[in-house]
Amino acid sequence: MSKYMKYMLIGMVLISFSNHGVQTPDERSLSTALTAAAAMVNKSAPQMLDEETRLDSAATFRNFIIYNNTMVNYSAEQLDITLFDPLIQESVIAPLCSNEKLSGFIELGVVMVYRYLGKNGAFITELSKDMATCNEAK
Structure with missing residues (x-):
C-alpha cells in the first residue's frame, strides 16, 4: 500500500470518528446518569x-446498562439454555x-x-429489555 493510500485511510478514519463522537445534551445527560447507576x-x-x-x-454503553452476573453453582455446560x-x-x-424505581429508565428509553x-x-446467555417498550404495553 502506498504512503498516500495509508494517509488517506487514516484521514478517513479520523473524520468518521469526529462525526460520531458528539453527544446531544440529552444523550450526555443519559450517559452521566447511567454511569452513576453503574458506579x-x-x-x-x-x-x-x-x-x-x-x-x-x-x-454502560450509549443507552444500555449491562449487568454481568455469574451462576455460582453451575458451569455453562450444566445449564440447558432452553430452560x-x-x-x-x-x-x-x-x-x-x-x-x-425504574420509571426513569422507561422515560429515557434505557x-x-x-x-x-x-x-x-x-x-x-444474555437477555435484554428495551424499557421504552414498557409504555407500549399500557
Whole structure:
C-alpha cells in the first residue's frame, strides 16, 4: 500500500470518528446518569442476589446498562439454555416495567441487559429489555 493510500485511510478514519463522537445534551445527560447507576452497582459488587446468582459488575454503553452476573453453582455446560432463558425472562425481565424505581429508565428509553456466565466464567446467555417498550404495553 502506498504512503498516500495509508494517509488517506487514516484521514478517513479520523473524520468518521469526529462525526460520531458528539453527544446531544440529552444523550450526555443519559450517559452521566447511567454511569452513576453503574458506579453504584460496582461499589457494592460482587453481591449475591440469591443463592444461585452473583452480580459481578455493571457497565454502560450509549443507552444500555449491562449487568454481568455469574451462576455460582453451575458451569455453562450444566445449564440447558432452553430452560434457563424462559426462567430469566419470567423472573428478571418481565417484572422490569412494573418496577416503580425504574420509571426513569422507561422515560429515557434505557436498554437493560442481563448477561449470565457460569461458575467457570463461560458465557451462558444474555437477555435484554428495551424499557421504552414498557409504555407500549399500557
